[in-house]
Amino acid sequence: xxxxxxxxxxxxxxxxxxxxxxxxxxxxxxxxxxxxxxxxxxxxxxxxxxxxxxxxxxxxxxxxxxxxxxxxxxxxxxxxxxxxxxxxxxxxxxxxxxxxxxxxxxxxxxxxxxxxxxxxxxxxxxxxxxxxxxxxxxxxxxxxxxxxxxxxxxxxxxxxxxxxxxxxxxxxxxxxxxxxxxxxxxxxxxxxxxxxxxxxxxxxxxxxxxxxxxxxxxxxxxxxx
Numbered sequence: 001x002x003x004x005x006x007x008x009x010x011x012x013x014x015x016x017x018x019x020x021x022x023x024x025x026x027x028x029x030x031x032x033x034x035x036x037x038x039x040x041x042x043x044x045x046x047x048x049x050x051x052x053x054x055x056x057x058x059x060x061x062x063x064x065x066x067x068x069x070x071x072x073x074x075x076x077x078x079x080x081x082x083x084x085x086x087x088x089x090x091x092x093x094x095x096x097x098x099x100x101x102x103x104x105x106x107x108x109x110x111x112x113x114x115x116x117x118x119x120x121x122x123x124x125x126x127x128x129x130x131x132x133x134x135x136x137x138x139x140x141x142x143x144x145x146x147x148x149x150x151x152x153x154x155x156x157x158x159x160x161x162x163x164x165x166x167x168x169x170x171x172x173x174x175x176x177x178x179x180x181x182x183x184x185x186x187x188x189x190x191x192x193x194x195x196x197x198x199x200x201x202x203x204x205x206x207x208x209x210x211x212x213x214x215x216x217x218x219x220x221x222x223x224x225x
Contacts, residue, residue: 002094007033010097014113017154017172019045019063023095025102033093033100036064052179064101068092070147070175073184078144085140086170087157106169109161117168118153121208122218129165130158134205137168138198145190147176147183151197153204 005027013021016037025031042061046054059065071089074082090102106114115123120130137156148170155172158165176183176193183190212218 003027005033005093005095007095007097007100023097023100024105025093030105030107031090031102032105033095033102034064034067035095035097035100036062056179064092064099066175067101074147074174077184078146081140081144082146084167085137085144085146086174103171106157106159106171108159109166114157114159114169116154117156117158117205118208118218120158120165121153121205122212125209126205127165133158133165133168134201138201141198142191142195145183145187145194146170147174147181147190148194148197149173149175149177151201153208 005025007023007026010021013023014032015022020034020036023033023035025033042058045061046056046058049056059069068089068091074086087106088104090104093100093102108114124130150173151170152173155170157169157171159167159169175181183193
């Protein structure tokens with residue numbers, strides 16, 4: 001019988017997205033656990049889609065199930081190099097709030113949970129060390145042909161060592177969204193698609209900075225590419 005991990009109550013989640021809540025793993029501080037929101041069931045999410053996406057299986061709309069499958073494909077097609085750019089997935093676990101998916105928790109060298117790129121840019125701007133990390137991230141993402149949907153600023157975290165940016169890591173939004181994901185089978189297509197995804201990051205960061213300068217408020221779920 002699997003050990004049940006006590007993650008507290010819904011209010012103990014340290015982060016939330018459109019479909020899932022994220023909790024610290026009380027049994028391992030180097031890991032976090034993602035659980036689906038009750039009102040964002042696979043059935044509801046599929047019903048919101050139009051043809052042909054509404055033909056996909058229910059498992060596709062369960063982010064934990066689809067995430068685990070995507071990670072398996074990344075491991076088999078790209079290998080360990082991918083995990084310099086994304087948080088590792090450790091498989092399913094049982095919690096007092098239900099079944100969740102365990103991931104590597106990205107923390108700074110001081111032990112704090114790393115902030116998202118969205119919040120880093122809003123707070124500190126486009127710093128020189130961030131630019132170096134961003135250039136490296138964009139090059140490697142395209143070189144490896146990393147599969148993703150549109151990359152959102154709140155789905156990238158900024159890991160810092162001694163208060164300096166050391167690397168950028170994607171924590172969500174992985175996997176080719178195409179009905180027939182050719183990127184998994186052709187490296188050329190994967191690299192071309194991945195390069196197009198990350199090429200838009202600098203302009204989205206600049207738009208965020210422009211919004212702040214104009215006195216606009218920070219959007220809760222980030223800036224969509």
